[in-house]
Amino acid sequence: MMHEAITVEGLSKWFGRFPAVRNLSFTCARGEVLGLLGPNGAGKTTTLRILATVLRPTSGVARVLGYDVVRQAREVRRSIGVLTEHSGLYGRLTPRELLWYFGRLYGLPEEVLAKRVAFLLETLDLGEVADKPAEGLSRGTRQKVALARALVHNPPVLLLDEPTFGLDVFAARQVREFIRQFREEGRAILLSTHLMEEAERLCDRVAILNHGRLIALGTLEELRRASGLGRLEEIFLRAVGDDPAEPSSQNREMDTCGDLPTGNAPGRKG
Amino acid sequence: MRPFWVIFLKEVREASRDRRTLLTSFLLPILLVPLLVLGFPALARRQEKALWEKPAKVAIVGEEARELIAEGLRMGILEEVPGRVSEVDIQRGRVDVILAVPPDYRERLHAGKAAVTVIFDGLEPRSAVAKEKLLRILTTSLLRYARAPVVSPPAIQERNLAVERQTGNVVLANLLPFLVAVWAVLGGMHSAVDVAAGEKERGTLESLLVTPPSRLQLLLGKFLAVLATTIVAILLVLGSTLVALRWIAPSPVGVPSGLRFGVGTFGVLLWIAFLLSSLTSGLALTLSLLSRSIREAQQYLIPLYLVVALPGMAVQFLSRWQREPWAYLLPVFNTLFAARALLLQVLQGEHLLLMTLTSALYAAGAFTLAWYAFSREDVVFRA
Incomplete structure (x- = not known):
């Protein structure tokens, strides 16, 4: 059984003349949470979209469970659960209908799907709202429904884009608990976030992106050791500079690896 | 279950819960069409x-005919078209009406057996009105004979080029193509907006794109949902029009007891509506996919509505094109001409075939456009 669930090698994506992702390489193992950190426009969402097969890379290779995201897109899509940045729901459908809809799109047999839907509704504590239209649900509940949707086909790999964005403290905490649980289940999780505290709490390793480039990658301990700084926020600010829109001289140094590691060895969960 | 059916059933379920769709596609035909x-x-x-x-x-x-209508020509009520004419000239619009007297008119007049013939097309409003004007002038002119008791006035024979079965459906033939055209766009409008631009605006499209089915399967499901909504709306339009013509307002619009609308006619009309709706559904879906938001999609769909509804209104005034084969090559017009000719029971088999082939081609083109748009990253993620 291969250890690496996600492999990215020299990945680039250009939108016209704008480089969204440049020569990105990293891996993510099963049972690992890899955090993608970066300011707005750093290339986090573009990377996730390439891995989710909805964007084609301009160059480079990305594989999920060994499947190429371009040539074996359907197999990749069967293997991943995606929580998008705007995890909108169909307001006129109930959570139960939504899960059945996506389960059928994933080709699950009816009896398997029935059990899976019941399991997810119970596990994510959605039983009471299961038959209410999604448009009337709170933001936190909607996010849990979106998570359930991403998990309906029990994927071994999860791509989560800002999973706690806009949630209150309680809902965010509950979602983090679920993510930990998914890791315990042995899923590989690629988590895009701009919340340093969340990354510190959840991620086994962190990849810092800026202007589409990978400027740091490692466990928190490795990053602390290399930078001599204690908190992830400080490490992040040093990596991206004070003004992420324009690379600082320090940032340009980071672009060429600087003093932070950009190694690709998959870290183990702590 | 095939993925496109999963998509189709979900979209139909959502549409059935959408008040805008219910109002525009289903309630409006029932309430507005009778009005x-x-x-x-x-x-x-x-x-x-x-x-x-x-x-x-x-x-x-x-x-001799000229003498009979000299007064009308002098007063400018009538205008003579010089040269040789035939009945086809009435249908082509060159002439409104023909007044003919036989070569032995004078002999017949002296024998008291003379007759003049008025040839017109009762389906053409200009020809029908021209006939009425001509009859009035003729009646006045023929009064002179009443003052000459030795001679019987000539009789007036009317020859209507439109056969009786055509005139029975004339109101329906003028009205239905317009209503079908209107609801071919309006019927599926909200559905088209909802399944593409709506998905973008709600942020649900990306979740759908990361599922295993191909883009073609996803698009096919959405297309079928828009088409189904449109067809249901058109069925309601047809039903409420027939109800209105038969029971609500049969006499004011002059629909005689001879209104003919059999199962065969209904079937062919539905086929024509299906072809037109396939084209409009494909175009509406393309425009919706190209839009960033529901509001933008609605703005794009207004011109589409005009492009389809205006020909629906125009076909009755362009009825002479209805007999020309090239008219069945024109997008939108081809279906509307076919619908009109069908209701007048003058639709020719080759015209129906030509319309079917061209409409299928246009519908396939519209679907391909939608597929092209759906396959493009810059369209799907247009923000």
């Missing part, structure tokens, strides 16, 4: 009034 049917005679009367104010183009066969 339109009632209002149609008023439009017809306005058109007729305008025609009464214009001189009617008359062709004369036989020199």
Whole structure:
């Protein structure tokens, strides 16, 4: 059984003349949470979209469970659960209908799907709202429904884009608990976030992106050791500079690896 | 279950819970169409009034005929079209009406057996009005014979080029293509907006794109949902029009007891509506996919509505094109001409075939456009 669930090698994506992702390489193992950190426009969402097969890379290779995201897109899509940045729901459908809809799109047999839907509704504590239209649900509940949707086909790999964005403290905490649980289940999780505290709490390793480039990658301990700084926020600010829109001289140094590691060895969960 | 059916059933379920779709696609045909049917005679009367104010183009066969309508020509009520004419010229619009007298008219007149023939097309408002004008002039002119007791006035024979079965459906033939055209866009409009631009605006499209089915399967499901909504709306339009014509306002619009609308006609009409709706659904879906938001999609769909609804209104005034094969090559027009000819029971088999082939081609083109848009990253993630 291969250890690496996600492999990215020299990945680039250009939108016209704008480089969204440049020569990105990293891996993510099963049972690992890899955090993608970066300011707005750093290339986090573009990377996730390439891995989710909805964007084609301009160059480079990305594989999920060994499947190429371009040539074996359907197999990749069967293997991943995606929580998008705007995890909108169909307001006129109930959570139960939504899960059945996506389960059928994933080709699950009816009896398997029935059990899976019941399991997810119970596990994510959605039983009471299961038959209410999604448009009337709170933001936190909607996010849990979106998570359930991403998990309906029990994927071994999860791509989560800002999973706690806009949630209150309680809902965010509950979602983090679920993510930990998914890791315990042995899923590989690629988590895009701009919340340093969340990354510190959840991620086994962190990849810092800026202007589409990978400027740091490692466990928190490795990053602390290399930078001599204690908190992830400080490490992040040093990596991206004070003004992420324009690379600082320090940032340009980071672009060429600087003093932070950009190694690709998959870290183990702590 | 095939993925496109999963998509189709979900979209239909959502549409059935959407008040805008319920109102526009289902409730409006039931409520509005009877009102339109009632209002149609008023439009017809306005058109007729305008025609009464214009001189009617008359062709004369036989020199004696000119004498009979000399007063009308002098007063400018009638206008003579010179040269040789035939009945086809009425259908082509060159002439409104023909007044013919036989070569032995004078001998027959002396024998008291003379007759003049008025040839017109009862389906063409301009021709029908011209005939009325001509009859009035002729009646006045023939009064002279009443003062000459030795001779019987000539009889007036009317020859209507439109056969009886055509005139029975004339109102339906003028009205239904317009209503079908309107709801071919309006019927599926909200559905088209919802399944593409709506998905973008709600942020649900990306979740759908990361599922295993191909883009083609996803698009096919959405297309079928828009098409189904449109077809249901058109069925309601047809139903409520027939109800209105038969039971609500049969006499004001002059629909006689001879209204013919059998199962065969209904089937072919539905086929024509299906072809037109396939084209409009594909185009509406493309425009919706190209839009960033529901509001933008609605703005794009207004011109599409006009492009389809205006020909629906125009076909009755362009009825002479209805007989030309090339008219069945024109997008939108081809289906509307076919619908009109069908209701008048003059639709030719080759015209139906031509319309079917061209419409299928246009619908396939529209679907391909939608597929192209759906396959493009810059369209799907247009923000």
